[in-house]
Amino acid sequence: MGGVFLSTQPAFAQESSFFERIVPLHQVKKNPGPMDWLATQKEDGQSFSDFTASQAIVPSRDKSFIYIVLLGDFTSEQKRVVQMASRYIAAYFQMSVKFAEPIALSRIPESARRIHPVTADAQILSTYVLDDVLKPQMPSDAFCLIAFTPSDLWPGQGWNFVFGQASIEDRVGVWSLYRNGDISKDFHLFLRRTIQTGTHEIGHLFGLHHCIYYECNMNGSNSRHESDVRPLWVCPVCLRKLAWANKMDIKKRYRQLADISKEFGFDQEAKFFADSLAVLEEKQGAE
Ligand SMILES: [Zn+2]
Ligand SMILES: [Zn+2]
Incomplete structure (x- = not known):
């Protein structure tokens, strides 16, 4: 899965290693059920470098x-x-x-x-x-x-x-x-x-195209049920695209989303964003 992070774009403050730190919090995309999006649609996926090469308007x-x-x-x-x-x-x-x-x-x-x-x-x-x-x-x-x-x-x-x-x-x-x-x-x-x-x-x-890498808010869906079980958060690949498109402070983003999720009663999301923030705030071990 590491290959999807590879990029030749240097003009970006947060390198792939930054996003790799939050990978353990994410679940690799599960195999689709027979009626689910990925069983019925052909999606090639869009890696980070595909995205930066796509010249999307940002x-x-x-x-x-x-x-x-x-x-x-x-x-x-x-x-x-x-x-x-x-x-x-x-x-x-x-x-x-x-x-x-x-x-x-x-x-x-x-x-x-x-x-x-x-x-x-x-x-x-x-x-x-x-x-x-x-x-x-x-x-x-x-x-x-x-x-x-x-x-x-x-x-x-x-x-x-x-x-x-x-x-x-x-x-x-x-x-x-x-x-x-x-x-x-x-x-x-x-x-x-x-x-x-x-x-x-x-x-x-x-x-951003539909995500095929992780359980992610950018997954396609064929039904109300399939979108209801999709997480509200995006995966590390999609987050890296958003962060590249609109230079942002990822920790500030997680902090704000944790607070709003808590206020709105989205307990699972509040925990997820707080956990993600905690991982990014951990001191890196000796290099
Ligand atoms: Zn869509
Ligand atoms: Zn994604």
């Missing part, structure tokens, strides 16, 4: 903010979830999050809406949101612009629904809260799903 001094926008009619509880998720996202990517002016559902014309012919869900067309709503209003200082919506989404003919959709090229994305569960019955699960989708998809906007 945050810069001029484009340094993650923008979030609320699209449609939110309940106060749903707003609270997005607010909480935005704090997690800020710590996760070590970037500042700004909220853009909310967008009314009336911005979506009839031609980009439908009632699903079988399930009767009211849906909005995700491609319209990306191309006609988000792209034209990308703020000049935005690295990416993502919309959360309580509405159900569908991406066009032949599809029943999508949880969300993103354009990596344009660095815009839209994610629906519609299928995140019953917020009044399980706020925690609803929040976890919102955070997980947000962080996974923003990871894609950073140019």
Whole structure:
């Protein structure tokens, strides 16, 4: 597995040895079940050097903010979830999050809406949101612009629904809260799903492909179950990519994520981030 760390890129403060220290905290990707993502999709994997060679667009001094926008009619509880998720996202990517002016559902014309012919869900067309709503209003200082919506989404003919959709090229994305569960019955699960989708998809906007190396938030998933069992954290390979894309203090990141996870009641994650921090703070033995 060591080979995935190899890189010829010297312009990076944290070398592979830094990330190798946290490897023991991670679980190598388990063999997929017959219906799981890796059993049904061909994924070649993306090593660190593949990533740095891919020339993905990364945050810069001029484009340094993650923008979030609320699209449609939110309940106060749903707003609270997005607010909480935005704090997690800020710590996760070590970037500042700004909220853009909310967008009314009336911005979506009839031609980009439908009632699903079988399930009767009211849906909005995700491609319209990306191309006609988000792209034209990308703020000049935005690295990416993502919309959360309580509405159900569908991406066009032949599809029943999508949880969300993103354009990596344009660095815009839209994610629906519609299928995140019953917020009044399980706020925690609803929040976890919102955070997980947000962080996974923003990871894609950073140019990260699906991860095949470890149990990782960047693993692909075929079902709600498969994404629910995925960890919220990223593996050492994906973390190294994020750290390269957006120069960051990994210890500060772990510290912040441990605190937020604890506050949000994500006990397993709080422990994981605290343990990761402890490993990095251990004195290195004599060389
Ligand atoms: Zn994905
Ligand atoms: Zn990974």
